Every structure is written in C-alpha cells, then in structure tokens.
Amino acid sequence: MWKRVVLVLGLVSAACTPLQTSAAALTPLETRWMQAAWPVIAYARAQGLPLDIVAQPVAEGGEPPIAMGYVDGRCKLVLTMRGNPAAESTLDQIPAELRDTVVEAMTAHELGHCWRYVQGAWHTPPVAGFTDSLDASNAPQADLERDMRATRWEEGFADLVGLAWTRTQHPERYRAVHDWFEQFRADQPLPGAHHDTRAWLKRAKDPAVFGAAATPFEQALPVWRSEPDAGR
Secondary structure (H helix, E strand, O other), rough: OOOOOOOOOOOOOOOHHHHHHHOOOOHHHHHHHHHHHHEEEEHHOOOOOOEEEOOOOOOOOOOOOOEEEEEEEEEEEEEEEOHHHHHHHHHOOOOHHHHHHHHHHHHHHEEEHHHHHHOOOOOOOOOOOOOOOOOOOOOOOOOOOOOOHHHHHHHHHHHHHHHHHHHHHHHHHHHOOOOOOOOOOOOOOOOOOOOOOHHHHHHHHOOOHHHOOHHHHHHHHHHHHHHHHHHH
C-alpha cells in the first residue's frame, strides 16, 4: 500500500459515481473500495484537485490496492485489484466496524500525495533552510539515504492528512484509526526506511495536535513540520 505509480492504464472518469463507474468498468471488489473511498474523492473534486481514477487491468505482483500517480499535470488514483490478493486481504485485516473509515483515511493519504504534487512541492523538505548533511564520501549509500528520506517525508505528510481527515469526519473513531496506522507502520526493515512514519504518528497521538485550518492538508502541515525527523 501507498507507493506512487506513474504508468497507468484503463482510465475511468472521476466524474462518475461509484455505482455508475461499476456498471461501466469496475469489478465488485473495486466498487467496494470506491464506495468506501467516495467521500474523500468527492471532497477532492470539490477542492479542485485534478483527479482521475484509474483501474489497472491486471496486477503485476507486490502492488498496493490503491496508489497515487501524477501524469501530465493530473493526479491518478490507481486501483490495482484485479488478480491482486492484497486488495481483498487488506480489507479483511481491518476490523469490520472500522473498514470504511480506514479506507477513507487511506484514500485521504493518497490525496495528500496529490496535493503535494499540485503544490509543486513533491520531495521538498518540510522545513525552511534544510541542509543536506549526508556523508558524500559514500555516494551510493548517500543516494539511498536521500531517497529514503524524501519518500519518508512524503509518507509522513500523507499519513497525517489521513488522520486529519479522520479527526474532522469521524472524530469518535480517531484513536482506533490512529492505532491502525501505528500497527500498519510498525513493521519496518530498518529505522528511517522509506515508509517509516512512526515519528509523525507518535506526534499525532492526540487529535488536538491538528489545528482548525480549513483543509486536512493545511491541518497536517504544521504537525509535519514540527517533527525533528523533518529536518534530517
């Protein structure tokens, strides 16, 4: 879950409702995901984000059920569910009473990526005056750490957007969704890996950390920037 995709196939209009899209192109499983995600998609459209929905005709293996790409100035919410066992197992691993709420948070996470793309800020540091202090004497290692850091920044911001959405739309379920995020992010190959957002999740344990800004993107920004990991 939650890696960027830039090669996309099978465009589906974002102007369709889930049921209309299902009748035209989507499978029952894709429709199930889209019905849960639709409040976030509708919000993105209302915010003017340039969003298309894309259904991959077949999974190649190891891909997340949903991901975000950016092609020709437009965000692509990519569904990779056909022949992808993770599409069903991901839903099965979410407690039934939280399933739709978590899918909303996952989709808001993806829209966090879209928002960063649209802002022209992709892979830019969270803090002003950032200085790269990686050891340049070992170029391959420095490049790896630089790539992990840039991805970690984006994943941290997107996780916070998902939580900010939950805090606004489903405040009574915030703690349960936050716990789900923490459990999902707990298994990391090494500290500081690409998807190691645990420092930001810890900072967002209390939903009050998010302010009263108008959008979940703007609510996430100060929390994202306040984490010391943002400057590394």
